[in-house]
Amino acid sequence: MAIDEQQPDGRDLTFAERYFTQPAPVREMPEHSRDPRVALSVLESEMLLDGDPAKNLATFVTTYMEPEARYVIENNLHRNWIDHAEYPRTAEIANRCVRMLHHLFHGVHCPEVPGTATAGSSEAVMLGALAMKWRWKNAREKAGKPVDKPNLVYGADVHVVWDKFCRYFDVEPRQVNLPRGRYTVGPDDLAPQIDENTIGVVAVVGTTFTGECDDVAGIDAMLRHLASTRGLDVPMHVDAASGGFVFPFSHPEFEWDFRLDTVKSINVSGHKFGLVYPGVGWLVFRDENQLPEQLVFYEDYLGERDATFTLNFSGSSAFILAQYYNFVRYGRQGYASLVRAMDRNSDALTERLAAEDALELVGGEPRLPLVIARVRSDEDFTGTDLVAELAQRRAWMVPAYQLPPDNDDQQIIRILVKVNQSRELADALADDISASIADLRRRAAGHHVHKRVHRGHGY
Numbered sequence: 001m002a003i004d005e006q007q008p009d010g011r012d013l014t015f016a017e018r019y020f021t022q023p024a025p026v027r028e029m030p031e032h033s034r035d036p037r038v039a040l041s042v043l044e045s046e047m048l049l050d051g052d053p054a055k056n057l058a059t060f061v062t063t064y065m066e067p068e069a070r071y072v073i074e075n076n077l078h079r080n081w082i083d084h085a086e087y088p089r090t091a092e093i094a095n096r097c098v099r100m101l102h103h104l105f106h107g108v109h110c111p112e113v114p115g116t117a118t119a120g121s122s123e124a125v126m127l128g129a130l131a132m133k134w135r136w137k138n139a140r141e142k143a144g145k146p147v148d149k150p151n152l153v154y155g156a157d158v159h160v161v162w163d164k165f166c167r168y169f170d171v172e173p174r175q176v177n178l179p180r181g182r183y184t185v186g187p188d189d190l191a192p193q194i195d196e197n198t199i200g201v202v203a204v205v206g207t208t209f210t211g212e213c214d215d216v217a218g219i220d221a222m223l224r225h226l227a228s229t230r231g232l233d234v235p236m237h238v239d240a241a242s243g244g245f246v247f248p249f250s251h252p253e254f255e256w257d258f259r260l261d262t263v264k265s266i267n268v269s270g271h272k273f274g275l276v277y278p279g280v281g282w283l284v285f286r287d288e289n290q291l292p293e294q295l296v297f298y299e300d301y302l303g304e305r306d307a308t309f310t311l312n313f314s315g316s317s318a319f320i321l322a323q324y325y326n327f328v329r330y331g332r333q334g335y336a337s338l339v340r341a342m343d344r345n346s347d348a349l350t351e352r353l354a355a356e357d358a359l360e361l362v363g364g365e366p367r368l369p370l371v372i373a374r375v376r377s378d379e380d381f382t383g384t385d386l387v388a389e390l391a392q393r394r395a396w397m398v399p400a401y402q403l404p405p406d407n408d409d410q411q412i413i414r415i416l417v418k419v420n421q422s423r424e425l426a427d428a429l430a431d432d433i434s435a436s437i438a439d440l441r442r443r444a445a446g447h448h449v450h451k452r453v454h455r456g457h458g459y
Contacts, residue, residue, distance in 0.1 A: 020045065051397050057415045057429070058399040060208065060242050060272045064420035065322070072318070072325045073277065079317040081117065084306050090317045093324045097270075100327055101284045104248050105257035105266055115265075115284040117320050119312050121241035122161045124267035124283035126311055127295075128237050129165045131265065131285070132200035134292040135235070145196075153193045154202035155185030156404035157209055158239060162202060171199065177405040183207070183363065186215035187222035194226060200235045200264075205256050206243025209403055210412070211368035213243065213256065220260040227262075235264040235290075242368055244268030245275075249336040250343060251366040264290050270323045273368075275330075275338070275419065280319035338419050342369035345426045346417040352430035358437045362412055371415045380444035383411045389436040396429060 019038055024046065034042075053063035065073075076090075084091040098115040107114060118124040133150055140147045151172035154162055158175075166173035174193040176185055190201055201223065203214040219236060226232040238256060240247075245268060247254050257263060263286065270280035285291060297308050330338065346369040353359055353371060358379050362372040375383050383400035390396040398415055402408045417426065439449045 052395060054420060055395055056397045057417075057421070058397050060269070060416060061278050062271050062275050063418070065275065065277055066329075069276075069322050069325055069329070072322050074318075076318040076321050077316050079321075081315050081317040081320055082306075082308065082310070082313050087317065090321065094317075094320045097320065097323050097327065098282060098284060101244075101266075101268065101282055102258075104332075105244070105284060107258045107284070107286060109287060111285075111288050114287065115282060116309050118267075118281040118283055118310065119315060120271060120279040120281040121159075121239070121267045121269040122164075122281070123311050124281040125159070125161045125237075125239065125241075126165055126168075127283050127309065128265040128267055129162070129171075129200070130169065130295060131291055132235055132237060133169065133171060134294055135290070136197075136199040138292060138294075139233070149197045150199045151193075151195070151197050152200060152202065153190050153198055155189065155204070155214060157184055157204055157207045157214070158202055159204075159208055159241065162239075172197075174198075178403070178407050180406050183210045183403065183407065184212050184214045187218040190219060191222050191226070194232065194234055196232060198232070198234050200237055203236055203238050203256075205238055205240040206246060206368045208242070210363045210372050210414075211242075211370045212363055213247075213254075213366060216256040216263075217260060220262045223262040234262070236260070236262045238263055238266045240266050241269045241281075242272045245270075245273035245335065246339055246368055247366060249332070249339040250369075254366055258286050270319065273339075274323060275326050276319050276322045278319070280323055339369070342417050342419060345369070345421065345423050346371060348423060349415065349417060349426045349430055352427070353433065356434060356437060358441075359433075369417045371417070372412050373415075374410060374412045379441075381440040383413045385440055386433070386436055387413060389440060390429075390432055393432050393436060394428075396432065 019034070019042060024042060056063060079087055079090060081087070081090060081094065094117045095113050097117065098113060099110070102111070102114045116127070118127065129152065136150060137147045149172065151174050152162070152166055153174045153176070155176050156178050163173055163175070165171065176189045176193060178185065179189060184204070184207065194201065201219060203216045203219050205213045205216065207213070216236075216238060223234050223236060226234060240256070243256075244266060247256065257266060265286065266284045268274065268282050268284070270276045270282060271278040274280070291309065295309055299306055299308065350361065350371050353373055354361055358376055359373045360376055362374055375381065375386060387398045387400045390398055398413060400411055400413050403410045403412060415429070442449050
């Protein structure tokens with residue numbers, strides 16, 4: 001630790017003695033400035049208490065980018081995306097990304113700007129749902145009908161942001177519980193909830209619970225049937241926060257996007273399998289007609305008249321530009337190769353865990369590159385016990401949680417497999433899971449368990 005200064009008696013005073021022996025500021029801003037090296041050291045010492053992102057198998061969020069991509073981010077953090085007058089090429093690059101996603105999701109007619117960049121899928125969901133609400137409101141007012149009781153229909157497998165939207169924007173949430181033994185929803189589950197006040201239906205492609213997909217094609221057929229038999233024109237929004245950057249490459253024949261007539265908008269997270277650090281998301285519309293004019297704001301105080309459709313305003317361009325870098329860097333073939341790599345390692349881990357008689361694998365196809373398992377009911381330990389053992393063994397971060405109603409009596413373990421998690425890492429995790437199960441069983445039987453000495457992952 002470098003020397004900071006000397007006391008009056010001539011004794012050296014190090015950074016450690018001067019700053020590290022005092023509690024960190026937690027309530028009040030410090031009175032005096034500090035050397036930048038001191039401030040950095042204080043902060044970095046606290047970051048040591050966080051987990052290693054490379055071992056975070058819980059998060060869908062990107063934890064690794066190439067040095068060149070990080071260079072793009074570092075050199076554009078100061079560039080304000082909303083300032084289109086001063087940074088017109090940045091605005092154009094954001095629009096290019098939207099157009100590329102529209103094409104990837106089988107959009108047609110090539111609208112100029114069929115959507116917008118967002119701070120993440122949460123903002124994209126809010127904006128997409130607001131567009132549905134205002135389209136419904138405009139149609140009702142035109143027909144001379146009341147607009148005071150809008151509702152939104154979705155399954156309990158959605159992200160909590162959909163509940164937030166309904167509460168924040170005064171829409172009745174008609175959430176359907178998951179059928180017993182199933183982890184997604186389909187047309188028969190949602191249809192009874194739909195009426196003339198339904199602003200839209202939500203389908204999930206790649207749920208956060210099991211990585212599976214709602215029956216999007218079946219829901220589309222149901223909505224078309226309601227339109228032809230009851231005159232109910234109800235759009236579908238597809239929440240593809242995770243799956244939007246996976247299934248076009250892993251299951252190109254899987255129809256979940258604009259190939260289906262009732263799909264009017266899609267959200268996707270660039271900072272998940274789009275392979276960008278948080279946070280960037282995207283909202284993509286089927287066509288220009290999906291965005292009501294009342295939701296577009298025009299302002300000119302930044303230098304020229306701009307149209308904006310956002311909840312946030314100022315924000316860094318860095319992650320939008322990093323998304324474009326990835327599109328240029330990888331292309332369709334590169335993304336497909338990366339998804340195949342994740343799937344292969346996920347399959348290898350699945351095969352290993354399927355051999356563990358203490359575990360039962362959960363989920364079907366198509367699904368995201370992850371593994372879902374639950375501890376069998378006849379074991380004397382729980383999923384919580386197993387993930388705690390993994391954390392202690394080698395600092396693995398693996399979540400154990402309850403499924404949504406009506407399956408909330410089931411606890412599952414979810415393990416994400418991402419691009420920076422190699423086959424070697426997957427094998428090491430499988431070894432640690434096997435060893436952890438053995439130790440938990442011995443403890444349950446009353447035996448003392450000695451602390452293991454690691455010799456790689458083949459012990």
